[in-house]
Amino acid sequence: MDKLNDTQKNRERIKSGITSRRKSGEHIRDLHKKGRRNASFPSVDPKFEMDPILKQEDGGSSDAQPSSALPETDAASSTTSKRGSKRDGSSKHTKKARKLDTSGVEDARGISHEQRRRRQTRRDLMKVLCVLLCIIMLFAAAALIKRYTTVKTITVSGSRLYGEAQVLSIAGISTGQSIFKIDESELRSAIDSIPSVHTKSIRKVYPNKIEIQVEDVFARAYIPGANGKYTVISADGYVLSIVDEPEEGLLEVRGLAGYGFSPAAYIDDSAHNIRTVGALKLIKAIDERGYSDCVRYIDLSGAVYTRIGLDYGYIAVLGAVTAAPDCIDIAISAYERFLPVYPNGGTINVFSGSSIVDFTPNAP
Numbered sequence: 001m002d003k004l005n006d007t008q009k010n011r012e013r014i015k016s017g018i019t020s021r022r023k024s025g026e027h028i029r030d031l032h033k034k035g036r037r038n039a040s041f042p043s044v045d046p047k048f049e050m051d052p053i054l055k056q057e058d059g060g061s062s063d064a065q066p067s068s069a070l071p072e073t074d075a076a077s078s079t080t081s082k083r084g085s086k087r088d089g090s091s092k093h094t095k096k097a098r099k100l101d102t103s104g105v106e107d108a109r110g111i112s113h114e115q116r117r118r119r120q121t122r123r124d125l126m127k128v129l130c131v132l133l134c135i136i137m138l139f140a141a142a143a144l145i146k147r148y149t150t151v152k153t154i155t156v157s158g159s160r161l162y163g164e165a166q167v168l169s170i171a172g173i174s175t176g177q178s179i180f181k182i183d184e185s186e187l188r189s190a191i192d193s194i195p196s197v198h199t200k201s202i203r204k205v206y207p208n209k210i211e212i213q214v215e216d217v218f219a220r221a222y223i224p225g226a227n228g229k230y231t232v233i234s235a236d237g238y239v240l241s242i243v244d245e246p247e248e249g250l251l252e253v254r255g256l257a258g259y260g261f262s263p264a265a266y267i268d269d270s271a272h273n274i275r276t277v278g279a280l281k282l283i284k285a286i287d288e289r290g291y292s293d294c295v296r297y298i299d300l301s302g303a304v305y306t307r308i309g310l311d312y313g314y315i316a317v318l319g320a321v322t323a324a325p326d327c328i329d330i331a332i333s334a335y336e337r338f339l340p341v342y343p344n345g346g347t348i349n350v351f352s353g354s355s356i357v358d359f360t361p362n363a364p
Contacts, residue, residue: 151175151182153209161196161216170194179204187212192264198238221251221283221298226258235287237267237280251292253279255300275300278321282306285325291332310335313345313362323352330355 111119152175156164168174171190184202191199191214200213220235222243230246233239239261246252256276261267267276279300286295286308299307306324308316308331316331318324327350334348334357346361 146178149179149207151177151179151208151210154212155210156212156214158200158214159197159216162194167191167194167197167212167214179206179208179210182210189264195240198234198264219247219250220287221253222246223253223256223259223261231261233261233267235283239263239265239267251283251286251295252297253283253300254297255302275321278306278324282308282321282324282328285328289328289332291328294332294335310345312339312343314339314348315345316348316350318350319352327352330357334359 154168154173154175156167159167162170171187171194173187173190182204184204187202187210188199191197191212196217196219197214198217200215201211202213203211205211217234217236217238217240219232219240221233223231223233225231225242229242229244231239232241232243232246232250241263242261256279259273259276267280279298282298286292294311295308296311297309299309300321304320306318306321308318308324308328310316314335316328316335318327318331331348331350334350338346338348338359338361342359342361344362344364346359349358349360351357
């Protein structure tokens with residue numbers, strides 16, 4: 001009975017050992033599945049052989065073998081614990097060694113660090129190439145714009161005094177500039193500096209053409225200034241120049257010495273008063289009605305009356321400057337009638353709204 005009890009006890013001890021080792025093996029497999037390879041735990045051989053012990057229990061003496069089997073198990077467990085302690089101590093060095101060379105290690109997506117580095121290098125290279133391509137395209141676009149917007153043709157029309165080449169040469173205008181850099185106001189000033197030429201319009205025809213239209217202006221009158229200078233104007237009031245001595249044959253306009261005039265500008269209602277504008281209207285009436293051959297000057301110095309000087313010493317008083325253009329016909333008709341009778345001249349007074357004149361001849 002004692003032998004049977006000892007055998008039963010040995011079997012229970014062996015079964016408990018097998019069960020504990022199986023559980024520890026399953027625990028190790030779970031840890032491997034979760035990725036905890038560096039954890040320290042006792043190394044147990046899951047293939048625990050029980051055949052010799054069982055055979056000895058069944059057929060041999062059971063007094064020596066069960067007692068010898070248990071110490072071997074304890075020794076194996078102590079050896080396993082020592083190995084586990086060694087593994088725990090070297091785990092830090094193993095981590096450092098793994099971090100030193102990870103080029104061949106694959107990440108979760110199955111791509112190694114070397115492949116990832118190569119892909120990043122290709123991406124960086126593509127970015128640099130894209131930037132270079134954009135820069136090249138910008139320079140190419142700038143070159144094309146410069147090529148097709150360079151002025152190749154400048155046409156000038158409307159002048160009988162000067163040809164197209166003369167206008168461009170005198171004004172200092174040439175092709176080869178960018179159409180965007182040409183200032184229309186500067187171009188107009190350069191053309192207006194040419195004597196007897198006035199710029200009517202300047203039009204840019206994109207991408208590379210400029211059309212200029214001018215007109216010939218002729219000096220018709222001059223205005224004596226307070227500083228001894230003379231302002232030369234055209235029949236429509238365009239200020240041609242300011243000179244020291246006027247040309248012969250021009251109509252003199254007196255009484256406007258205190259007014260300032262600027263070259264390449266018009267005398268009109270927006271910039272001048274009623275006297276200067278009235279003088280221009282009178283000049284225009286004289287030219288349109290063909291009296292320019294006999295009228296020598298216009299005198300606006302009077303506060304109320306406007307006088308015109310005619311040939312052979314005749315003077316016609318026309319009244320206010322605003323009504324003078326309406327009275328010019330009666331004054332010229334009286335002049336032509338009195339000239340054969342009074343060759344020494346005289347003064348013809350014309351009344352506004354009346355065909356009656358008052359004539360005072362000069363002394364012989």
